Amino acid sequence: MRGAASSCKSCSLRTVCAVNPDELSCSRQMDDLILGYRHVKKGVALYRAGDAFSNLYAVRTGSYKKVTLLADGREQVTGFYVSGELLGADGIATDHYASDVVALEDSSVCVMPFDLLELLSREVKAVQHNVFRMLSADLVRESNALILLGTMTADERVAAFLLDLSSRWQARAYSPNAFGLRMTREETGSFLGLKLETVSRTLSRFQKQGLIKVRGKEVEILDFPGLNQVARRTV
Amino acid sequence: MRGAASSCKSCSLRTVCAVNPDELSCSRQMDDLILGYRHVKKGVALYRAGDAFSNLYAVRTGSYKKVTLLADGREQVTGFYVSGELLGADGIATDHYASDVVALEDSSVCVMPFDLLELLSREVKAVQHNVFRMLSADLVRESNALILLGTMTADERVAAFLLDLSSRWQARAYSPNAFGLRMTREETGSFLGLKLETVSRTLSRFQKQGLIKVRGKEVEILDFPGLNQVARRTV
DNA sequence: CGAGTGTTTGATTTCTGTCAATGCTGGTGG
């Protein structure tokens, strides 16, 4: 467990926090912003729906699922988050978080007290701009998820899901060809608006078609153009 | 067409712009912010995906649909917007709008140049806080739409849709019992992830069940508890 | 090594989409 004294200069999220990672004056101020790290064990909630809102979080390590609950107990995974992504923005509107965020593996976050972030946003234009951009990017991400759920078939959803994961790993300098799914088939299905059996069947069929190789949670993409075609994207 | 000189004091959106509508100093500053009004004829786009981002818009009168396009030409309605609601936030992330927004009837918006909004946000804490809240509220709204598309049956979607419209009309001091749908069955279906025939059938069945009365675009809710039950909400 | 969770696969059902025909309504122009 790292202390609050850790510097943002060593944080892989500097590019998230600062518009320009070379902009030292900014990242120095980010040091004031990051209260510290918080480690979250697999299966444990970073926060729960209804908790009083006070912090935004930036994923440092590991991965998380965001789960939204219905009144009748049904729940849906509304997002997966990996390093560099922002958590907690759904709490700003009502001063209470609107969802549960649970670690899919042992993970950690940077803790950013929102009042400090507001303060810093007022002082440093670049920080303000970046906070707005992060919130807006969240909106765009959710819009894309809406399209996925609203207009796509099961095949298209699974293909798009794999390609999305691939590009996110690539953006983090990991292999876009082979990666481990952190989530179960059920969680994947919940996110994609499908049942776990459908996800499993679809992955199996993709394998038969030579598009991918699956073995449990390990996935390898063998045919990107083919998968893109299934997802009906223009490469 | 009103000019830029119009005052926010006479704008129905003051409660959106200012945290506290009585806070005159704030609303005076909002006058500087609102560049002016823009009228949008039925069927005309307020902005299109890819347009350079420069303004946020607050709906003054009328109603709008937000449409997101897929690469292959398919499109989905990702939201309906009425007075007091915020448009354009999806453009912040990339400096280009990510969707089309089209007026469903002759409508108007307040134009808020984003750079001015950023400036004012840095100067006035209350404005900053409110902008964050509006963006966050957008996120929560989209999360709810995700749940609708991800876990609900056709009946539940249509019931939830009617109840959502009802509460939005009520919040604007219109009758929550009877209102006119501004959107076609096809647009409704696109938003709900259903085909227009399914929407039509479901509405007809709800009417047979005595839950609502439909006549074309006119809807009257006869049995709120019943409709809530169909939507599987806790009143 | 065993228990329990997670995954795969199969058989069947159900819901929603698709295709098709008809009807309504509001706007336009003669």
Add this chain to the structure above:
DNA sequence: CCACCAGCATTGACAGAAATCAAACACTCG
């Protein structure tokens, strides 16, 4: 003012995709 037209809505019959129910299998973690 009325008739016509085009877009929108309703309804029916049928097909198809994904859910459900069910069983067996594979990991992984004590």
